[in-house]
Amino acid sequence: MAEAAARALDTIDVTPFTAADAAVYEARFAGVPTQDMLAELLGGELKGRIAAVSSFGAESAVLLHMIARVDRDVPVIFTNTQKMFGETLEYRDALSEQLGLTDLRVYRPDPRILAAKDANGLRWSYDPDGCCEIRKVEPLRRALLPFDAWISGRKGFQSKTRIGIPRFEIDEGRLKLNPLADWDKARLDAYFEMHELPRHPLEADGYPSIGCKPCTSKVLPGEDPRAGRWRGWDKVECGIHLPTRPGEEPVF
Structure with a gap:
């Protein structure tokens, strides 16, 4: 089966990628450890064609550390909405320095x-979708123009809309990787401890999911980890991640 999947990959066009391509990658790497998958792809057919997109949030250090172990030169994209917590900007700089990232x-x-x-600067207060569109989605589209694929830090446990997300999917013709799709909180915490990675300073203050300052609040015990994002609004994503299952509506 592995040989058949590898042969199928030979027929994949460089860009754009299709849903069929994502399915081939999903089959090829089924059961393959995350670090091994990243090593093969970042050092193989996706080398020079892929970027990592990071919010430098509460769990970002895990994926960035795994990428840096393979290739510190992989571009890492950060969208500064100009509404970020100062702690996030400081954490971004400190973590990038510690991991030796060369292309932030x-x-x-x-x-x-x-x-x-x-x-x-108050659009967030009456139209959060519109605010995300101009401050996060549009800048990311510009950032991704040179790339055929990108890496996301989404995990299935983070919210109801992320349960069951695949490792590979298609986003606007690009291959999108979700290397930590099946990781849970305990596994992430163990990785932090094993590799002595620094935590985002706001996590200990009750922020398990950290976005822009006006639209992020503390999460109470027992709440969904992303309950503090856009609290009081019927909104769960910024618009970067499009829905992958029937019934989920885009948030633009």
């Missing part, structure tokens, strides 16, 4: 778009 790319909102659609 910071993208910001287009100032012309901000002037036209969020001149007073």
Whole structure:
């Protein structure tokens, strides 16, 4: 079966990727440890074609550490919405330095778009979807233009809309990898401890999921880990991650 999957990969176009391509990768790496999967892909057919996208949030250090163990030169994209916690920016810089990341790319909102659609900086308070679109989604689209594939840090346990996400999927013609899709909190915590990775400073203060400062609140015991994101709004994603299952609506 592995040989058949490998032969099928030979027929995959460089770009754009298709759902069939994602299925081939999913079959090829079924049961393969995460670190081994990343080593094969980042050092193989996706080398030079892929970037990692990181929020430098509460759990980001695990995936970034795994990527750095393979290739510290893999581009890491961070979208600075200009609404971030100061602690996140400090953590980003410290963690990048510790891991030896050589290609951190910071993208910001287009100032012309901000002037036209969020001149007073308060769009988050009445239209969080629109705010995410101009401050996060649009900058990321620009950042990903040179790449055929990208790496996401999503995990299935984080929210109801992420349960059962695959390791490989398609996003706007690009192959998107979710290497930690099946990792749970205990496994992440064990990895932090084993490799002595620094924690995001806000995690200990009750922020298991950290986004922009105006739209992130503390999470109470027993709540969904992402319950503090856009609290009070019918919104669970920023719009970067499109729905993969029937019944889930895009959040743009």
